[in-house]
Amino acid sequence: MPRCGTVALAGRPNVGKSTLLNALVGEHLAIVAAKPQSTRVPVVGLLTRDDAQFILTDSPGLLEPEYPLHETMRDAAVRAIADADVVAYLHPLAEFPAPPFVEVARLAHAPRGAVIPVYTKADLLAPSARPAVRPSDGVVVSAVAGEGLAALLGALGARLPESPFHYDPDEIATQPLRFFAAEFVREAAFELLRQELPYSVACAIEEFRESASPVYIRATLYVERDSQKGIVIGESGRTIKALGQAARAKIETLVGQPVYLDLHVKVLPRWRRDAPSLQRLGYAPS
Incomplete structure (x- = not known):
């Protein structure tokens, strides 16, 4: 069994x-x-x-x-x-x-x-x-x-219960690709942004066209203050560009195809402390 x-x-x-x-x-x-x-x-x-x-x-x-x-x-x-x-x-x-x-x-x-x-x-x-x-x-x-x-x-x-498999043996994850796309953008933020700023960054996938070539992903990075938005964008857009390049490489490795990652930054004040914002971002049940 x-x-x-x-x-x-x-x-x-x-x-x-x-x-x-x-x-x-x-x-x-x-x-x-x-x-x-x-x-x-x-x-x-x-x-x-x-x-x-x-x-x-x-x-x-x-x-x-x-x-x-x-x-x-x-x-x-x-x-x-x-x-x-x-x-x-x-x-x-x-x-x-x-x-x-x-x-x-x-x-x-x-x-x-x-x-x-x-x-x-x-x-x-x-x-x-x-x-x-x-x-x-x-x-x-x-x-x-x-x-x-x-x-x-x-x-x-040895401690798993006897049971038929729940998933196809070739599958490696249960969550959709758009979930991992958002996570990889956050991972790039943890790698590239300093001090405590990554903890104030959330990512929402606004559009994911897997059938497009390259795969098109439009994502929004949310921060809590205007000053944080400026840091994430960087001088002449250098930081957001580097962040997008790092995240795109991770996503391309997972999906096995070229990806066009369209990143934007918006301010969502105090989102870490606001229940409706946490629900909107998928961190809390609706």
Whole structure:
């Protein structure tokens, strides 16, 4: 009997959830940034191996909310944990042992799915500096080096329920291309914009013509203040041009076709703290 189920990649911000999702799926789906809290909504990747299908959910980091956007991020992470058949609890190997998951996630009770500790970023430690992690303690991985991924899939697969596959084995994601286009624009913003500005940037896809050649995408970057708009555009449009070039390259890699990315910048005051704006941008339920 095949196995199929949902695996939530969960943990505090910046523990390597998105990097691990991309490594497991073998495709760049989730934003990877040096700055924490880049994942705002769950990204779902698919991996089918032999008689097992993994529905992998890269959830936002478990943080202490400071404003309404953070609250929607935390709510999305908690829902992903509650819905999961298995929870991969990510924690940096350098900080072994991990505190109890229920404590980190601030849950009233343990999730219904099995919780497997996954110690990440093993490549950052010299072998002599690594703590002794027994198999009963969890799985040690390096998503960057590919270390421990087979062992992790083995541990996760053993806990998936017996079930027919939910998706075609060739599929790698459940969300539409326009979702990933918006995420890749935000990823470029995290790469190119300094300090705290990327946290004030949201992206909405206004038009996506996949049948056009090149694929036509019209997107709007929303910021909270006029001064931020000027920074995103840059002198003579240099910054928005560089941002568009970086995002277009990422999108073209995913869709496998040339892309024309038409970027615009608008001000949406205090959108991170405004419930209707969060709904409009897809961060909160309507």
